Amino acid sequence: xxxxxxxxxxxxxxxxxxxxxxxxxxxxxxxxxxxxxxxxxxxxxxxxxxxxxxxxxxxxxxxxxxxxxxxxxxxxxxxxxxxxxxxxxxxxxxxxxxxxxxxxxxxxxxxxxxxxxxxxxxxxxxxxxxxxxxxxxxxxxxxxxxxxxxxxxxxxxxxxxxxxxxxxxxxxxxxxxxxxxxxxxxxxxxxxxxxxxxxxxxxxxxxxxxxxxxxxxxxxxxxxxxxxxxxxxxxxxxxxxxxxxxxxxx
Numbered sequence: 001x002x003x004x005x006x007x008x009x010x011x012x013x014x015x016x017x018x019x020x021x022x023x024x025x026x027x028x029x030x031x032x033x034x035x036x037x038x039x040x041x042x043x044x045x046x047x048x049x050x051x052x053x054x055x056x057x058x059x060x061x062x063x064x065x066x067x068x069x070x071x072x073x074x075x076x077x078x079x080x081x082x083x084x085x086x087x088x089x090x091x092x093x094x095x096x097x098x099x100x101x102x103x104x105x106x107x108x109x110x111x112x113x114x115x116x117x118x119x120x121x122x123x124x125x126x127x128x129x130x131x132x133x134x135x136x137x138x139x140x141x142x143x144x145x146x147x148x149x150x151x152x153x154x155x156x157x158x159x160x161x162x163x164x165x166x167x168x169x170x171x172x173x174x175x176x177x178x179x180x181x182x183x184x185x186x187x188x189x190x191x192x193x194x195x196x197x198x199x200x201x202x203x204x205x206x207x208x209x210x211x212x213x214x215x216x217x218x219x220x221x222x223x224x225x226x227x228x229x230x231x232x233x234x235x236x237x238x239x240x241x242x243x244x245x246x247x248x249x250x
Contacts, residue, residue: 091242095250096123099139100213101222104246106239120220125243132204133236135226135243142212142219149190149212158210159183159192166196174199189247195230203230205237207244222249 094111095102105111105125112124119140126134145151152158159180168175181193190210197203209224224247226240 094123094125096137099123099137100215100250101137102248102250103135103137103224103243105135105243133228133232133240135224135240137247138223138225140221140223142221144218146212146219146221149188149210152190155183155185155190155192158190159194162192163194166194187248191245204228205230205233207240209244209247211247211249213249222247 090107091104092107093102094105099121103125106127109125109127112122112126114122114124116122119138121139122136124134124136153161163178163180166176167178169177175198177195177197177199179195181195183190183192185191188211192206192208192210194206194208195203196206204227207226209222211222211224212219213222214220224244226244228236228240
């Protein structure tokens with residue numbers, strides 16, 4: 001008897017199991033706790049920055065007040081106790097032993113002295129009968145953090161800060177217009193040249209010298225300011241320039 005052979009279709013090849021799904025990695029960012037010591041350091045840094053910013057603001061406001069006072073205070077013709085010495089026919093030396101400075105002034109100019117709030121000493125030199133032409137020396141006390149003139153920054157930074165602080169021409173309506181002309185450092189002093197003009201008024205030309213010295217107890221800022229009207233520059237500039245540039249601390 002013939003045998004019966006059962007033909008079955010070949011079994012399908014085994015299916016490969018799907019690769020396991022890759023696990024999603026979730027990164028959790030956790031804030032690192034700041035140690036108390038580091039917190040104190042950061043707090044100190046913020047405090048120093050805040051203090052430095054306030055100190056800079058106070059410094060700038062004090063300087064602006066000094067310069068505004070120098071170009072606007074009334075002259076008080078008191079008898080000056082300082083000594084005057086003949087320099088040449090048109091100029092003489094004014095020497096202040098108490099306040100430790102000397103300056104050359106035109107021979108026939110008057111001398112006025114006085115004081116103001118926050119200002120230790122004011123000495124003004126001016127011709128009789130006019131207030132538009134004058135030279136003044138204003139002395140103010142400084143805090144212990146002002147150890148040298150560079151504490152106010154470089155001469156260029158000082159000059160820009162001064163003039164920008166005085167300028168009010170950007171306001172509406174426009175106010176005082178201040179324009180920087182020149183600045184330089186020499187003889188241990190800062191020299192700044194600029195102009196000031198109120199709306200509807202003549203332009204004033206300003207030549208300044210700034211110095212610092214100690215009287216043994218505290219540092220003092222000396223601000224020498226010479227001014228004349230711009231339209232009279234040809235007539236008076238050389239006088240004012242010679243006087244301001246002659247200023248020396250003694």
